[in-house]
Amino acid sequence: MRKKLAIIGNGMATGRLLDELIRRDALSQFEITVFGEEAHGCYNRILLNRVLLGGAVDDITLKTAAWYAENGIKLRTGAVVNRLSHAAHRLWTADGQEHYFDTAVFATGSIPRLPPIEGVKTPDGKWKDGVAVYRTAADCERMRSFAKSGRPAVVVGGGLLGLEAAKGLADLGMSVTLLHLFDTLMNRQVDKIGAVMLRRAIERLGITVRTGANTKAVLGAKRAEAVLLGGDERVSADLVVFASGVKPRIDLAQQSDVPTNAGILVDDRLQTVLPGLYAVGECAEHNRQTYGTVQPVYEQCTVLADVLTGANPNARYRGSKVYTRLKVVGIEVASMGDIDAKDADDEVVQVIEEKRGVYRKLIIRNDRLAGAVLVGDASAAAGLARRFERGDSLPANRLDLFASTDRAAEPVGGAVCNCHQVNEPTILSAVRSGCRTLQDLAARTGAGTGCGGCRGQLASLLLKAGKQPATVSN
């Protein structure tokens, strides 16, 4: 008799977890049911800007409804789990249906963090017309419904998502003002010098940037008309988008007496303190750390699949090294680890090319890469990320690290596309069996269709094999 495994949430963590479970023949042990609040099969949230620009959710879907059925997995879409009892081994969806489970996994992701701002919602608790957040496909459709070419928009938040939202709205023809509370853009990933270069690049796109801007209220009785800043300044806006960070979605865990802090607390096996209850992805907090990018989420999924199936009973999650890359077309930014020196002995290497708008910085500790910031030219990012991940010792001439000929940083049969776990042998085998372009590789292996950070490397593998790469559009 198969045990019942319930997965709550159907986002990117669940999509990857299902792949990992199937790879380990989990369906011979478990009857799997996925409860997803959203209306779709799992989609690639990283590519949501395509929906903002008018694409269909189908274009970024990772798993169609048919996929779940074909793989013997029960999918409940539009199903919010609003109650769970560990003692009774049961959960309930908002429509009142009860479901038994032996094992349950929270994969509830994150929700947008909203600063304390007045006038965002109507008295009945709904979003005011012209106000939106940037997290789901429905959010993008909402943004699009209020976006009118030539009209003013405000994006609140100058981090990764804020920059992406601002560029998307500018591409839709809106006149965009980006408001950021802190003094520099992407202040968590980019140091002060890099942020100056980044700001210039964003302004070149026609986006107005206001840093140190304290947004106090959205003005407009029925719909957004303007944003009120500290000092009582008004910035006109038909559309106000909040992209000011995320926080783990822990409401269900809290109501179900599952211990939480910022996220749902898990151990190295991704298990909560309650046996048989696990958490994975952005909702999970491991070792006082929560994550907001997909690579750590995928690393957790591998461990959890090993643990749940018993494929590797010793599998343990030890935390992830974080690597961030901005996907705004025309602006290259990559960041990993520390962005400023921390220890007195830290070595800092900085190369500033004012005219080209290029800035590259390395933080080196004990001859290992402790962090890097690249703005304007991120061609060295993949190699640096690998050295950062592996903890390699570094060449004596540190500038060699920026060269495309940095052979030591090339993968040794390791993952090229981290988003889809595609390694170099798989790419080369796809090339041998006829793939000629980046599109071919994407269709055959999925490589390059996640964050896109590996496309340069895929292109060099094609070139190495004597093929002419063609670009995959963003």
Ligand SMILES: Cc1cc2nc3c(=O)[nH]c(=O)nc-3n(C[C@H](O)[C@H](O)[C@H](O)COP(=O)(O)OP(=O)(O)OC[C@H]3O[C@@H](n4cnc5c(N)ncnc54)[C@H](O)[C@@H]3O)c2cc1C
């Ligand atoms: C616009 C955008 C761009 C991004 N770009 C990048 C990028 O370039 N690189 C990168 O690494 N990361 C990026 N990210 C982050 C990346 O998408 C996340 O790290 C990833 O989606 C996390 O996966 P998850 O499954 O933990 O959460 P999610 O993908 O958010 O999935 C959680 C799902 O659970 C559902 N859910 C929650 N509670 C319940 C409940 N009680 N019942 C039923 N369902 C529930 C939610 O509706 C949601 O569908 C981006 C995110 C956004 C929004």
